[in-house]
Amino acid sequence: MVIKRNTKGFTLVEIMIVVAIIGLLAAIAVPNFVQARNSARSNTCINNLRLIDSSKEQSAIENNLASGAAMTSASCTPYLKNNTFPTCPGAGTYTVNAVGTLPVCSLSGAAAGATPKSHRLD
Numbered sequence: 855m856v857i858k859r860n861t862k863g864f865t866l867v868e869i870m871i872v873v874a875i876i877g878l879l880a881a882i883a884v885p886n887f888v889q890a891r892n893s894a895r896s897n898t899c900i901n902n903l904r905l906i907d908s909s910k911e912q913s914a915i916e917n918n919l920a921s922g923a924a925m926t927s928a929s930c931t932p933y934l935k936n937n938t939f940p941t942c943p944g945a946g947t948y949t950v951n952a953v954g955t956l957p958v959c960s961l962s963g964a965a966a967g968a969t970p971k972s973h974r975l976d
Contacts, residue, residue: 905934906948906950907957909930910929910957911953921952926950944959947960
């Protein structure tokens, strides 16, 4: 009697090696994804602050407001796209501040002209 051996499929050792390689790649990739997500949030926040500052200055020019005049998010909103005040991607809040001062984010205290640490030249 001849015993047929099933040669199709993978052995347990081969499957374990593949799983180990996938786990190693995931361990390398996950921290990079987290860093990229944080960098994207930071860049979005800084861009939103720049947009708020530009809309605030446009409003001040159009309404003949002097430097130091109080501004609100409602006075800036008509000068933003779709008449929508931006929201912080990190769930913080933006403070518009007076004319002539930069808006800030509650999370990092970043101002409109700030750059993320990864892009600083100092």
